[in-house]
Amino acid sequence: MARAHGDSTRSVKAVGTEPIPGSPIGPVPTSAAAYHLSRDEDAGVDTYGRASNPSWRHLESALAQLEGAAAAVTFGSGMAALSAVLRILAEPGRTVVVPADGYYQVRAYAEEFLAARGAKVVQASCAEMCDAAVGADVVLAETPSNPGLDVVDLHRLALTCRSQGTVLVVDNTTATPLGQQPLSLGADLVVGSATKALSGHHDVLAGYVAGSHPDLIERVLRERLLAGSILGAFEAWLVLRSLGSAGLRLERQCHNAAAVALMLSAHPSVRSVRYPGLPDDPSHAVAAAQMRRFGGLVSVELADAEAVHALVERSQLLVAATSFGGIHSSVDRRARWGDPVSAGFARISLGIEDTDDLLSDLDEALSAL
Numbered sequence: 001m002a003r004a005h006g007d008s009t010r011s012v013k014a015v016g017t018e019p020i021p022g023s024p025i026g027p028v029p030t031s032a033a034a035y036h037l038s039r040d041e042d043a044g045v046d047t048y049g050r051a052s053n054p055s056w057r058h059l060e061s062a063l064a065q066l067e068g069a070a071a072a073v074t075f076g077s078g079m080a081a082l083s084a085v086l087r088i089l090a091e092p093g094r095t096v097v098v099p100a101d102g103y104y105q106v107r108a109y110a111e112e113f114l115a116a117r118g119a120k121v122v123q124a125s126c127a128e129m130c131d132a133a134v135g136a137d138v139v140l141a142e143t144p145s146n147p148g149l150d151v152v153d154l155h156r157l158a159l160t161c162r163s164q165g166t167v168l169v170v171d172n173t174t175a176t177p178l179g180q181q182p183l184s185l186g187a188d189l190v191v192g193s194a195t196k197a198l199s200g201h202h203d204v205l206a207g208y209v210a211g212s213h214p215d216l217i218e219r220v221l222r223e224r225l226l227a228g229s230i231l232g233a234f235e236a237w238l239v240l241r242s243l244g245s246a247g248l249r250l251e252r253q254c255h256n257a258a259a260v261a262l263m264l265s266a267h268p269s270v271r272s273v274r275y276p277g278l279p280d281d282p283s284h285a286v287a288a289a290q291m292r293r294f295g296g297l298v299s300v301e302l303a304d305a306e307a308v309h310a311l312v313e314r315s316q317l318l319v320a321a322t323s324f325g326g327i328h329s330s331v332d333r334r335a336r337w338g339d340p341v342s343a344g345f346a347r348i349s350l351g352i353e354d355t356d357d358l359l360s361d362l363d364e365a366l367s368a369l
């Protein structure tokens with residue numbers, strides 16, 4: 001008779017499923033399967049989790065489909081994805097244009113790391129991007145920009161870049177691939193933070209690069225393998241699971257943002273509003289030509305910092321948070337983080353609450369100001 005197993009063996013066995021090479025992580029304990037080598041030494045793509053694994057491949061295939069790309073490569077955060085691309089492209093001696101009015105840590109990375117190792121870093125606002133691209137080797141554009149929500153004309157920028165062999169990278173975080181597809185407008189690579197609206201539950205950090213040039217994708221994969229800024233398998237599964245509701249969430253978020261932008265632009269306590277979906281927004285014509293949805297962010301200018309604090313305190317629905325894009329509505333006073341905006345500037349991220357509830361909540365909170 002076979003020896004009875006000990007408690008540890010029984011516990012391991014009791015957990016269940018046999019490891020199946022090639023199965024992704026999921027609600028059953030198959031995560032270790034990613035590292036099970038096949039007996040056939042030429043068969044396996046999964047040699048080690050940092051090189052590739054089935055959990056990433058499921059997510060990468062979904063992200064590539066949404067971006068209209070041949071391939072996507074996941075990273076542990078949006079910054080990991082962005083910095084990987086910049087490290088590859090902004091070699092010493094090259095000129096790289098980065099957004100002056102975009103995500104602030106990208107500027108910091110470019111100045112502190114790329115400029116320090118000999119790349120020439122040029123900062124340009126959305127409005128200056130097309131001119132700044134002339135003669136550059138690499139252009140990173142962010143549209144709509146976070147936090148100002150200004151828009152870059154991607155078709156025009158791509159024509160300039162194409163004509164002179166400049167690599168165009170577009171940060172698609174604020175719009176998401178369901179809001180715009182930069183590759184179809186001529187970008188060479190898309191980078192994004194999946195931390196925001198794409199995963200949309202304020203519970204995971206993730207990033208990705210997507211594109212269709214095999215040589216660029218190869219270099220991104222090599223960079224990830226060697227630098228190791230990878231996404232955990234569990235986080236990959238969380239993002240993948242969240243993607244299924246991205247269309248529904250974004251639809252409601254965009255609807256809420258459009259309604260709130262309209263209400264705020266007529267409110268006496270609000271000095272100015274930016275939302276690319278507003279017909280009289282300076283970016284509206286370009287946004288309407290290149291975006292399928294205008295996004296869930298609205299930026300406003302109130303009187304001062306105190307007015308933003310009061311808005312957060314009086315609102316029943318808005319929470320103060322520095323991330324955005326999730327199911328809860330939130331507000332962030334960006335001057336707090338050093339963005340080049342006024343003290344009363346606030347970026348409002350609309351969640352999936354009922355539109356009427358948000359409108360009356362914001363109206364009440366602002367009317368008391």
Ligand SMILES: *Cc1c(COP(=O)(O)O)cnc(C)c1O
Nearest residue numbers: 077078079103146173193195206
């Ligand atoms: C948040 C953000 C990033 C960085 O993403 P993380 O996932 O936080 O690293 C990059 N670009 C934009 C436009 C962002 O909003």
